[in-house]
Amino acid sequence: MVDKTLGGAGLRGQSAGSTALCTVGQSGSGLTYRGYDIEELAEKARFEEVAYLLLKGKLPNQAELDAYITRLKSLRGLPQALRTVLEQIPADAHPMDVMRTGASMLGNLETEDSFEQQQDASDRLLAVLPSIICYWYRFSHDGVRIDTETDDESIGGHFLHMLRDEPASELHARVMNVSLILYAEHEFNASTFTARVCASTLSDMHSCVTGAIGSLRGPLHGGANEAAMAMIQDWQSAEEAERETLGMLERKEKIMGFGHAIYRESDPRNAIIKQWSKKLSEDVGDTRLYDVSERVEAVMWREKKLFCNADFFHASAYHFMDIPTKLFTPIFVCSRVTGWCAHVFEQRENNRIIRPSADYTGPEHSEWVPIEQRR
Numbered sequence: 001m002v003d004k005t006l007g008g009a010g011l012r013g014q015s016a017g018s019t020a021l022c023t024v025g026q027s028g029s030g031l032t033y034r035g036y037d038i039e040e041l042a043e044k045a046r047f048e049e050v051a052y053l054l055l056k057g058k059l060p061n062q063a064e065l066d067a068y069i070t071r072l073k074s075l076r077g078l079p080q081a082l083r084t085v086l087e088q089i090p091a092d093a094h095p096m097d098v099m100r101t102g103a104s105m106l107g108n109l110e111t112e113d114s115f116e117q118q119q120d121a122s123d124r125l126l127a128v129l130p131s132i133i134c135y136w137y138r139f140s141h142d143g144v145r146i147d148t149e150t151d152d153e154s155i156g157g158h159f160l161h162m163l164r165d166e167p168a169s170e171l172h173a174r175v176m177n178v179s180l181i182l183y184a185e186h187e188f189n190a191s192t193f194t195a196r197v198c199a200s201t202l203s204d205m206h207s208c209v210t211g212a213i214g215s216l217r218g219p220l221h222g223g224a225n226e227a228a229m230a231m232i233q234d235w236q237s238a239e240e241a242e243r244e245t246l247g248m249l250e251r252k253e254k255i256m257g258f259g260h261a262i263y264r265e266s267d268p269r270n271a272i273i274k275q276w277s278k279k280l281s282e283d284v285g286d287t288r289l290y291d292v293s294e295r296v297e298a299v300m301w302r303e304k305k306l307f308c309n310a311d312f313f314h315a316s317a318y319h320f321m322d323i324p325t326k327l328f329t330p331i332f333v334c335s336r337v338t339g340w341c342a343h344v345f346e347q348r349e350n351n352r353i354i355r356p357s358a359d360y361t362g363p364e365h366s367e368w369v370p371i372e373q374r375r
């Protein structure tokens, strides 16, 4: 017998399993990773420390962190066969499709043959996904074959270095670090749930991550940071932003980067990335985009009581660092892969195939009609 009280659209509010990784909207500032508050992690941690926390179960001590960073650095290289594939993908492809293909191709070259290899497979994905996207981007857009084995200590610095051929400034590396921490994990969001469903069939890590990338791509999920940028980039002033936002609301259009499936009043990551966006706007001497973003935030709260989610001020922050808009969501992948893999470990540890039921809405009985009589 199906319990109809659990039939809410989008499975909203239903528990679909348990996790020791993250709480959303429950305690502290509203987001915790293994009990650590996101505000404290964003202020004090390195992203690699957070990755270790999620993937290995505890914060590393100094020696463990040093060893982990050295290990991740050693895993940045691309196999020749993967480079060859990336070089076939056209410049006008969507970078999330490149990420999806890259993760999938890696799964052909470096198969996860047993779950005992899950930590290695995850470390490799974490280390190499930035190389995949930057190698393709620089080859297809600039015609250069970059060396992806940089000596940068941080994954964020490594990403920016590959993109620009020069090491990132301290400020930019810091913002990337914060951004990667903010995006790392978020309980049973759509892409993570995709990964867990795939894991529940006892599939391999690369399949789980490839599927998750596909889910993150959509504008209602990770794709919202790009969509937000596309929306605000042409607005020349706060006044124009207000007019256009009101018009969109009147036409019942979605404003990307606002609202959330779980948070009701605010997303704790917004205040953090917003503050860094402001700092970057001062750094570049921006007199438009930050004001435009703040005005949209004010109008949305005033008119609809809708608040910025993690994506909205990420758009301006990335833009101020001169990151091409179409690479925004791939950065999200480079971070969230930690959460995805950690959830796959959890699913495997206590698995039952995920297979819910559906409320049937089709015809009661259909009469078979021979093909020659069908209209």
Ligand SMILES: CC(=O)SCCNC(=O)CCNC(=O)[C@H](O)C(C)(C)COP(=O)(O)OP(=O)(O)OC[C@H]1O[C@@H](n2cnc3c(N)ncnc32)[C@H](O)[C@@H]1OP(=O)(O)O
Pocket: 219, 220, 221, 222, 224, 253, 254, 255, 256, 257, 258, 259, 260, 261, 262, 306, 309, 310, 311
């Ligand atoms: C990192 C992340 O993935 S965060 C999410 C990124 N996605 C976005 O920013 C896309 C824009 N936002 C949205 O589409 C939604 O807020 C979602 C997908 C995040 C959450 O969806 P839901 O849980 O269905 O939203 P919720 O139930 O709170 O919506 C309530 C109402 O507010 C409206 N609403 C929600 N978000 C928005 C928005 N951004 N713009 C305009 N209206 C909105 C809904 O249409 C709904 O109206 P209705 O009752 O008239 O149908």
Ligand SMILES: O=C([O-])CC(=O)C(=O)O
Pocket: 183, 185, 186, 188, 189, 190, 221, 261, 262, 309, 310
């Ligand atoms: O939790 C969600 O629904 C969306 C998500 O991944 C996030 O906000 O980081």
